[in-house]
Amino acid sequence: MQPVATTFFFYFLSGITVLSGILVITRNNAVHSALALILGLLAQAGLYLMLYAPFVAGVQIILYAGGIMVLFLFVIMLVNLERAQKEEQFNKQWLVGLLAAVALGGLLFAVYVKGGTLFTEHIAQPVENSNTQQIGVMLYGNYMFAFEIASLLLLVAIIGAVVMAKKRI
Amino acid sequence: MGDQITKDPASFISHLELDQPDKTFLDSNELIINMGPQHPATHGVLRVILKLDGEKVLGTECVIGYLHRGVEKIAEHRTYTMFNPYVDRMDYVAAVSNGLGYCEAVEKLMNVQAPPRANYIRVILTELNRLASHQLWLGTHALDIGAMTPLFYTFRDREEILKIFEKYCGARLTTHAFRIGGCLYETYDGFEQDVKKFIDFLPPKIDEYEELLTTNRIWVERTKGVGKITAADCVALGVTGPVLRASGVKWDLRKAQPYAAYSEFDFDIPIGQSGDTYDRYLVRMEEMRQSLRIIRQAVERIPEGPIMAKVPKVIKPAVGEIYHSIEAPKGELGYFIVSDGSTQPYRIRVRPPSFVNLQALDLMVRGQLVADVIAVIGTLDIVLGEVDR
Amino acid sequence: MLDYITSYLSSNTTPGQAGNVFWALVYIMVVFGGVSVAVMAMNWLERKALAHFQIRLGPMRVGPHGLLQPIADAIKLLTKEDIVPSEADKFVFWLAPLIILCASFTVYIVVPFGPTHAITDLNIGILFMLGVSSLSVLGVVMAGWASNSHYPLIGALRSSAQMISYEVAMGLAVVSAILMTSLNATGTGTLSMIGIVQAQQSQQMWFLFKFFPLGFIAFGIFAIAMVAETNRAPFDLPEAESELTAGFHTEYSGLRWSLFMLGEYAAMIAVSSIAVTLWVGGWMRPFPNWLTGETWDLVFSLIPGFLFLGLAFIAFIGVARMPKHPYFRVQTIGLAGFGAVLGLIGLVLFAPPVRDRIQDIFWFCAKVAVFMYLYIWYRATFPRYRFDQLMRVGWKVLLPVSIGVLILTAIMGVLF
Numbered sequence: 001m002q003p004v005a006t007t008f009f010f011y012f013l014s015g016i017t018v019l020s021g022i023l024v025i026t027r028n029n030a031v032h033s034a035l036a037l038i039l040g041l042l043a044q045a046g047l048y049l050m051l052y053a054p055f056v057a058g059v060q061i062i063l064y065a066g067g068i069m070v071l072f073l074f075v076i077m078l079v080n081l082e083r084a085q086k087e088e089q090f091n092k093q094w095l096v097g098l099l100a101a102v103a104l105g106g107l108l109f110a111v112y113v114k115g116g117t118l119f120t121e122h123i124a125q126p127v128e129n130s131n132t133q134q135i136g137v138m139l140y141g142n143y144m145f146a147f148e149i150a151s152l153l154l155l156v157a158i159i160g161a162v163v164m165a166k167k168r169i
Numbered sequence: 170m171g172d173q174i175t176k177d178p179a180s181f182i183s184h185l186e187l188d189q190p191d192k193t194f195l196d197s198n199e200l201i202i203n204m205g206p207q208h209p210a211t212h213g214v215l216r217v218i219l220k221l222d223g224e225k226v227l228g229t230e231c232v233i234g235y236l237h238r239g240v241e242k243i244a245e246h247r248t249y250t251m252f253n254p255y256v257d258r259m260d261y262v263a264a265v266s267n268g269l270g271y272c273e274a275v276e277k278l279m280n281v282q283a284p285p286r287a288n289y290i291r292v293i294l295t296e297l298n299r300l301a302s303h304q305l306w307l308g309t310h311a312l313d314i315g316a317m318t319p320l321f322y323t324f325r326d327r328e329e330i331l332k333i334f335e336k337y338c339g340a341r342l343t344t345h346a347f348r349i350g351g352c353l354y355e356t357y358d359g360f361e362q363d364v365k366k367f368i369d370f371l372p373p374k375i376d377e378y379e380e381l382l383t384t385n386r387i388w389v390e391r392t393k394g395v396g397k398i399t400a401a402d403c404v405a406l407g408v409t410g411p412v413l414r415a416s417g418v419k420w421d422l423r424k425a426q427p428y429a430a431y432s433e434f435d436f437d438i439p440i441g442q443s444g445d446t447y448d449r450y451l452v453r454m455e456e457m458r459q460s461l462r463i464i465r466q467a468v469e470r471i472p473e474g475p476i477m478a479k480v481p482k483v484i485k486p487a488v489g490e491i492y493h494s495i496e497a498p499k500g501e502l503g504y505f506i507v508s509d510g511s512t513q514p515y516r517i518r519v520r521p522p523s524f525v526n527l528q529a530l531d532l533m534v535r536g537q538l539v540a541d542v543i544a545v546i547g548t549l550d551i552v553l554g555e556v557d558r
Numbered sequence: 559m560l561d562y563i564t565s566y567l568s569s570n571t572t573p574g575q576a577g578n579v580f581w582a583l584v585y586i587m588v589v590f591g592g593v594s595v596a597v598m599a600m601n602w603l604e605r606k607a608l609a610h611f612q613i614r615l616g617p618m619r620v621g622p623h624g625l626l627q628p629i630a631d632a633i634k635l636l637t638k639e640d641i642v643p644s645e646a647d648k649f650v651f652w653l654a655p656l657i658i659l660c661a662s663f664t665v666y667i668v669v670p671f672g673p674t675h676a677i678t679d680l681n682i683g684i685l686f687m688l689g690v691s692s693l694s695v696l697g698v699v700m701a702g703w704a705s706n707s708h709y710p711l712i713g714a715l716r717s718s719a720q721m722i723s724y725e726v727a728m729g730l731a732v733v734s735a736i737l738m739t740s741l742n743a744t745g746t747g748t749l750s751m752i753g754i755v756q757a758q759q760s761q762q763m764w765f766l767f768k769f770f771p772l773g774f775i776a777f778g779i780f781a782i783a784m785v786a787e788t789n790r791a792p793f794d795l796p797e798a799e800s801e802l803t804a805g806f807h808t809e810y811s812g813l814r815w816s817l818f819m820l821g822e823y824a825a826m827i828a829v830s831s832i833a834v835t836l837w838v839g840g841w842m843r844p845f846p847n848w849l850t851g852e853t854w855d856l857v858f859s860l861i862p863g864f865l866f867l868g869l870a871f872i873a874f875i876g877v878a879r880m881p882k883h884p885y886f887r888v889q890t891i892g893l894a895g896f897g898a899v900l901g902l903i904g905l906v907l908f909a910p911p912v913r914d915r916i917q918d919i920f921w922f923c924a925k926v927a928v929f930m931y932l933y934i935w936y937r938a939t940f941p942r943y944r945f946d947q948l949m950r951v952g953w954k955v956l957l958p959v960s961i962g963v964l965i966l967t968a969i970m971g972v973l974f
Contacts, residue, residue, distance in 0.1 A: 031650065031703060038696065055749075058685035066692030067725070070718050073699045077711065132682065133746055202708045224712070224945055315792060315942025321612035387792055387941045539712070540795075540944045 009050060016043040030076045038069045055132040202539075206235045210313045210543045213553030217530070217542065224538045229531045233524075236557040244517040249275050249349060249484040252514070257343035259521060260555040262305050264343045265298035265334075266497040272347045273428055274493035274504035276478075278486045279349075286474040287351035288430040293364060293467045294337070294346055295429070296460040300371070301330045302498035302550075303457050307378060310450070310547035314391050319381055326374045333363050350480035364468050368461050375457055382450070392446035396533040396545035399444060406532070407525045410500025412549060415452045416444030422496035429495075434466045446548040453550075485512050499523055499550050519558060523551040572676045572752070585677045589666050597823040598628040604934050611938035622876065622893035638812035643705060646809065650704035655814045658697035658821035664690045665828045670751045672841045672918030683751035684732060687832055688725075691787070694825060695721040698789075698806050701818075705809035713805030716795050716945055721787055723949060727956035728783035731776045734960070734967045735836040738765050738773070741971055755840030762847050764839040769970045772963055777837040779960045781932075784829040786952070788822060790933055792940035793948060830929035831922070838925050841918035859913045862920040866904030873897030 020040035027033040041064045048057035139147050205216035214235035220227040240259060244252045256271045257264035269291055276283060283291070304327045308320035331341040336357050338346045346352065382388045398408070400416040413420055421438045423431040439455035441448030488510040494503030500522025509515040526549050533549075534542045562580065573581035602617070602624065609616025617624025642651055668683040670676040680686050695718055702714020739757035740747030748754060758765055765773045786793040795805075807818045834840060843858045874897045880890040906912055907920075943951070 029647075031647070031700075035650070035653075035700070054680065054682040055685065058682045058689050061689035062685070062692055062729075066689060066695065067722060070695050070699060070722060073696070073703070074715065074718050077699070077703050077715065132749060200708055200712070202712075221712075224716075311941065315794070316940065317608075318612050318938050321614060325613055381939070382941075385941065387943055387947075390947050391941055391944055538944060538946060540942075 006050065009046070013043045013046045013050070016040070017047070031073065034069060034072050034076055037072075038065050041065050041069065053131060055135050204542070206232075211546060212309065212551060215527075215546070215551065215553055215556070217546075219539065219542065221539065224540075226534050226537055226539065226542060229534055229542070231527060231530060233527075233553070234557050236553045238558065240558040241517050241519060244514050246513065248512045249486070249514060252517070253347075253349065254343070254345045256519075257345055258554060259519065259558055260302075260497065260499065260502075260523065260552045261342055262552055263298050263302040263498045265294050265346050266302075266495065266502060268345060268347045269295050269429065270493065270495040270497065270502045270504055272349050273495065274491055274506055275349045275484070275486070277493050278489065278491040278506055278508060279480070279484065281350050281478050281480055283351045283429075283478050284475045285430065285472050287347075287476045287478075289467050289471045290352050290356060290476065291347060291429045292431065292434070293464055293471075294334070294344075296464045296467070297330050297333060297364070297367075298344075299460050299498045300457055301327050303453050303460075304330075306453065306498075306547075306550045307450075310544075310550070311382060311388075313543045313547040314388065316382065316385075316388065319378055322374070322378060322381075326371060329367055329370065333360075333367065336360070336363070348477070349484060351475070351477035353477070355476055361468050361471070364464060368465050368468070371461060372458070375454065379454060383454075389447060391540075391544060392450060392548075394443075395446045395537065395541045396548060397443065397445045398529055398533050402529070402532060403444070406529050408500070408529050410497070410522050410526065410550075411449055411452045411456060412444075412500065412526055412529070414438065415441035415449040417442050422494060422501060428493075430467070431463075433470075434463045436463050446544055449548045483512055485510065494520065497522055499552070499555075500526055521555040521558065523549075523553075523555040524558075527551050527556055570674060572674055572679045582677060585675075586667075589669070589671075589677060590663060593663065593666055593824055593827060594820070596827060597820055598632070600823050600827070600930055601628045601631070601819075603930075604937075607931070607934045608938055611935075622880075622889045622896065625892070625896060632816070635812055635816040640812045640814065641809075643707065643809050645706045647704040647706065650700050651809075652814075654697045654701035654704060655810070655817035655821070656697075657700065658694045659817050659824075661690055661694040661697065662821045662825035662828055666824075668751050669828070669831045670755060670835060670840055671922045673752060673756070675841075675919055676752060679750050679752045681753075682749045684736065684749050684754065684832070684836070687751070687828070688729060688732065691825060691828060692721070692725055694821065697821070701810070702806035705806075707809055709804075709808045710806045713808070717789060717806055720789070720793065720795060720948060720952070723952040724783040724786040724793075724956070727779055727952060727960045728787060730957070730960035730964050731780040731783065732832075732836060734772070734776045734964045735765050737964070737967050737971055738768050741974075751835050751840075754835055755842065758839050759842060759846075764837060764842075766837040766839075769967060772967050772970065773837065775959065776963050776967070777833070779956050779963070780833055780836070783952075783956060784833060785933070785936060786948070788826045788829055788933075790822075790826065791937040792942050794942060795945055795948060826930065826933055827926060830926045830933075833929060834922060834925040840925075841922045843917065843921050859917045860908065862917060863904045863907035863913070866900050866907060870897045870901035870904060873900060 017040050020036040020043065023036035024033045024040065027036060041060060045057040045060040045065070048054075048060060200219075200221040202219045202221055203216065204219055205211040206214040211217065216232040216235065218230045218232065220229070238258070240255055243255055247255070253268065253271060256267040260267055272283075304323040308323035311317075311319040334344050334346070335341045337360065338344050338354055346354075398412070398416055400413075400418045402408075403413045403416045403418065409420070417440055419438050419440050422428070423436075424438055436459045437455075439452045439459065441452050486508040488508060490505065490507040492503055492505045494501050496502075501520065502522055503520035505516075505518040505520070506514050507516040530542075530545060530549065533545045537545075562578070573585050605627070606616045606624065617627040620626045620630045642648060665687045667677045668680050668686055670679070670683075698717045698721070699714045702710040702712075702717070705711070736747055736749060736754070738747075738761075739754055741761060742757070748757065761768070766777050767773055785791075789795075807815055810818060839846075845854075849858075873893055877890055877894045877897060880886050880893065907916060
């Protein structure tokens with residue numbers, strides 16, 4: 001089945017992503033920022049769908065929008081918002097920020113211009129139906145070691161969190 | 170004072186000695202919550218100011234008086250007989266007990282003895298009322314903990330008791346069943362059959378309540394170890410009734426200083442060990458069975474004879490004072506009456522069980538969770554009409 | 559144009575897959591309309607069934623046996639004043655019920671009412687359902703925060719913690735069922751909702767009984783977690799009436815409140831359909847293995863019709879028992895009309911073409927209805943868990959058990 005209105009959806013979703021990204025950093029109210037971030041993540045999930053990666057899109061929604069962002073909101077709700085709103089929103093290190101932005105932007109631009117020729121063999125081949133299976137094979141086959149290392153790292157993080165929170169109990 | 174509390178509950182609670190949350194970790198906000206006076210689970214118009222750390226209760230403060238009607242003050246402007254119906258309005262779910270306590274106190278002041286038949290009728294009606302009160306407690310307590318259904322079962326069966334009351338004296342709730350010196354009404358035809366039928370009717374129903382709750386895992390988890398209070402604390406705070414007995418103190422005024430005809434009946438005083446909500450539940454359930462035992466004996470042995478002692482038309486007790494207390498469904502209900510020799514009492518002071526028991530709330534819920542506050546308010550079995558009077 | 563519309567009818571896939579926008583729209587209308595009606599019916603049924611559990615009668619006044627009560631309620635809620643607290647965050651307050659509603663209705667896109675009766679068949683169907691339904695917790699959190707009041711805030715905190723905790727166990731239980739779909743010659747499983755039912759069809763077994771008792775335990779975990787996910791008794795802490803008055807929607811009234819209710823009931827039906835799809839064989843009729851053959855197929859395909867006729871019969875008994883007083887004339891006529899409609903539906907269901915098309919949907923809905931009845935039953939029976947106990951059950955009981963079941967299922971899958 002052929003996708004419909006691809007270009008429109010791409011610009012639509014990208015626009016939402018960029019807009020919500022700007023909202024995240026400009027909102028005074030932390031809860032509004034978090035909501036904008038959720039919108040951005042959902043739009044990103046849409047972009048994944050357009051890249052024939054439904055599994056990644058689904059995981060994005062479950063983990064980021066449904067899980068992590070809820071925890072974010074959870075913490076933000078407990079924080080005293082009035083005090084946070086009075087604090088200064090942007091820090092004064094604009095020089096560093098500018099440099100980082102220029103570097104990142106240059107990198108992205110370079111990839112956009114030269115990417116096609118640099119990584120010819122890695123232009124994504126859309127596989128419509130076996131996408132999920134391929135991710136499984138990749139994660140648990142080709143990159144098994146990296147995957148296990150990452151999970152160990154998470155385990156360390158969990159233990160650290162427990163040790164820190166244990167003080168309270 | 171009241172205005173200030175309403176505007177800023179935090180300032181009101183700040184003078185309390187509270188357990189402070191651990192400041193070394195995250196600086197989380199403490200919540201001050203007003204529970205009540207309009208809240209589904211405070212059994213009327215109790216207002217509890219809760220200081221919470223997350224879900225944990227750091228301290229509580231009860232604000233009472235929303236239902237204050239000045240019952241004790243009213244007494245000073247009424248004759249002894251006229252004041253009798255007013256006491257029914259204190260603990261309105263156990264109106265018969267209230268009336269019994271008042272009538273006996275005045276009788277004691279006047280040195281009058283109610284005739285044996287009147288005493289038996291009094292015992293039967295008071296015990297029926299204890300059952301009704303416990304049924305109401307069970308239904309609402311279970312509803313607070315989230316079990317909806319027992320409420321309707323208990324109300325179905327309480328209806329039978331109220332029917333007997335209605336047939337006996339015309340009223341269902343605020344009965345005004347007794348008069349100073351005995352009872353006004355002779356039992357109606359078929360009273361004994363009705364009561365006997367009821368005694369046979371209720372035990373399976375009590376089993377039915379127990380089936381829904383006693384072994385229900387969620388119920389046990391919600392009540393076991395919740396709102397614990399030791400016998401020493403109970404005594405120190407003056408807590409009485411099933412709450413005291415659940416803590417392991419065998420103290421029941423019906424046995425300790427028998428009034429009416431209680432000395433003539435054979436019954437047990439159920440006690441608990443741990444003094445938690447589950448024990449209080451078990452104690453009250455067993456009390457319902459013991460009440461049935463008393464009623465059965467009373468109905469079978471009810472003597473013939475007059476129902477009213479010789480009492481002058483105008484009651485004018487001699488100068489003096491008296492304290493008389495009975496075992497109401499909720500605990501020790503005492504009346505302290507000072508007479509100046511006129512037709513009106515000089516002062517009446519009521520010792521309401523609900524008011525005294527409520528003082529244990531803070532001790533029982535401190536360090537527990539919000540949900541436990543609800544369970545404990547339910548298990549204390551307070552009636553705000555009696556707390557505020 | 560007509561060709562385009564009719565082109566789908568001959569195909570054997572869902573309209574979404576066939577790429578037929580017209581039929582997809584029709585399906586969306588039918589499904590969403592059907593869910594809305596089901597929510598209203600569920601509202602009436604819950605009040606009625608709960609009342610009978612509790613020796614009451616329930617709604618009796620509006621229409622015969624209170625049949626019109628949901629409609630009366632809807633009118634009342636629509637015309638009620640819409641109150642927004644002055645201290646509330648207006649935008650978030652407005653957005654929260656919409657998010658819940660959207661999240662709980664969007665999942666119906668992949669619910670397979672039959673082999674071709676779904677709006678579409680995504681190849682990440684079950685993941686999509688879990689993901690989108692997990693978004694509803696956002697609505698709860700937002701509602702609780704935006705109300706700017708203590709009770710809703712505590713309700714929202716409880717709810718977010720509860721839903722996230724139970725999602726983990728729920729997800730693992732689902733994974734163990736998905737693992738079972740891969741037990742075929744090629745060894746590849748599927749996440750598609752239709753594919754999962756077809757896997758049960760080809761393995762000739764509901765996953766409930768697969769590797770007994772592993773499938774059973776996984777199903778049990780899901781059945782518990784789904785009650786917690788939808789905030790229903792005995793896990794209804796976020797809206798615990800006796801503690802938090804109404805939890806996260808304390809400050810809501812009128813239409814917005816009804817959106818919450820609509821969302822809640824829609825979510826209940828949605829998770830029930832996940833359970834039905836994953837473990838109880840989806841649209842398959844009961845006993846497809848034992849009672850095989852033409853005759854049995856015919857017998858089972860006649861059941862829907864007989865069921866509706868039976869309902870009509872009960873309605874007519876009600877008509878006969880109505881008091882013969884002029885006051886009750888409208889009620890009697892109404893009940894008779896209702897019975898007649900039921901009977902007519904029953905007769906239509908006997909027609910062979912309808913019968914063949916409809917029986918999948920019927921069995922699916924019947925199985926979901928059983929779950930909905932369980933929800934009511936739980937509510938009438940159980941007290942409410944306390945927050946820490948709820949967390950203990952979620953993390954210390956359900957999670958380890960579901961991990962264990964997952965591992966054992968994998969081992970069994972490799973061995974057999």
